[in-house]
Amino acid sequence: MIYEGDVYRPPSEADSLILQLTIGCARNRCTFCTMYKDKAFRVRPIPEVLADLEEAAREIPYPIRKVFLADGDALIVKIPDLLTVLDRVFQLFPACRRVTTYGCALDVLGKSHEELCTLRAHGLEMVYLGAETGSDRILTQIKKGVTAAETAQACQKLRAAGIKTSMTLITGIGGVPRMEENAVESARLVTAARPEYLGLLTLTMNAGTELTRDCLAGRFQALSPLQILEEQKIFLEHVDSEGTVLRSNHISNYVALAGTLNRDRLPMIEQLARAIARGNLRPKQYRGL
Numbered sequence: 001m002i003y004e005g006d007v008y009r010p011p012s013e014a015d016s017l018i019l020q021l022t023i024g025c026a027r028n029r030c031t032f033c034t035m036y037k038d039k040a041f042r043v044r045p046i047p048e049v050l051a052d053l054e055e056a057a058r059e060i061p062y063p064i065r066k067v068f069l070a071d072g073d074a075l076i077v078k079i080p081d082l083l084t085v086l087d088r089v090f091q092l093f094p095a096c097r098r099v100t101t102y103g104c105a106l107d108v109l110g111k112s113h114e115e116l117c118t119l120r121a122h123g124l125e126m127v128y129l130g131a132e133t134g135s136d137r138i139l140t141q142i143k144k145g146v147t148a149a150e151t152a153q154a155c156q157k158l159r160a161a162g163i164k165t166s167m168t169l170i171t172g173i174g175g176v177p178r179m180e181e182n183a184v185e186s187a188r189l190v191t192a193a194r195p196e197y198l199g200l201l202t203l204t205m206n207a208g209t210e211l212t213r214d215c216l217a218g219r220f221q222a223l224s225p226l227q228i229l230e231e232q233k234i235f236l237e238h239v240d241s242e243g244t245v246l247r248s249n250h251i252s253n254y255v256a257l258a259g260t261l262n263r264d265r266l267p268m269i270e271q272l273a274r275a276i277a278r279g280n281l282r283p284k285q286y287r288g289l
């Protein structure tokens with residue numbers, strides 16, 4: 001299989017077969033994101049995708065248990081084509097336990113309940129949804145192209161179809177003036193959406209992004225490491241999402257949290273409070289992207 005450009009996948013898909021259904025991101029406007037800036041978006045022809053799968057089945061000597069559909073937004077692909085790919089995955093890899101994908105809230109909302117149920121029945125288990133923040137003001141600022149209500153609705157729609165959601169939020173994405181707003185509104189979003197999994201990332205100022213240019217020009221004030229922890233603490237103090245599995249083990253983070261809401265909210269708040277009091281942060285050499 002020859003991959004086109006840099007390929008990204010969530011940390012939990014480290015041992016998955018990555019299959020590119022699309023190249024790049026259909027939106028590609030978010031001010032903080034560098035992921036697919038070098039790729040012009042296109043949907044790959046399905047025969048090409050199927051040829052990749054057949055090659056993987058021939059060449060990979062161990063059983064494939066997980067498949068992740070890339071690039072940025074494989075859910076944009078038409079339902080009959082998605083079903084063709086899902087069916088071929090399970091024919092070629094009988095040991096495969098799950099298929100997951102990145103998805104955008106608007107592409108979920110553009111599908112009917114019946115279509116999502118069909119995708120589930122054909123093996124789509126989970127959608128990774130980059131919510132980034134629950135604040136509509138910040139969403140506009142970062143040019144995400146979606147509202148918090150649309151993201152919450154997309155999660156609810158996926159759950160109704162039996163598809164899990166793994167949501168990500170970015171601590172610090174609102175900068176210093178919107179630190180509290182990012183925490184409180186993101187908690188409100190998660191409370192409304194109740195995703196099965198939630199990943200907290202920390203804003204990383206990557207070279208060449210619009211946000212980094214704003215930061216260098218003084219138009220965006222990034223949070224200090226202790227403010228990042230403070231924002232995560234405020235988020236945890238406000239969120240109410242029974243059963244959501246929360247992780248902040250991404251390498252961008254200063255403190256690795258792991259727990260299940262709401263049961264582990266207090267221990268995680270205490271962990272952050274201790275880290276703030278002692279300045280106990282993950283060493284720089286272990287952070288980065």
Ligand code: SF4
Pocket residue numbers: 025026027028029030033034035036072130144
């Ligand atoms: S954050 Fe997601 S939607 Fe935004 S440009 Fe990056 S890949 Fe595309």
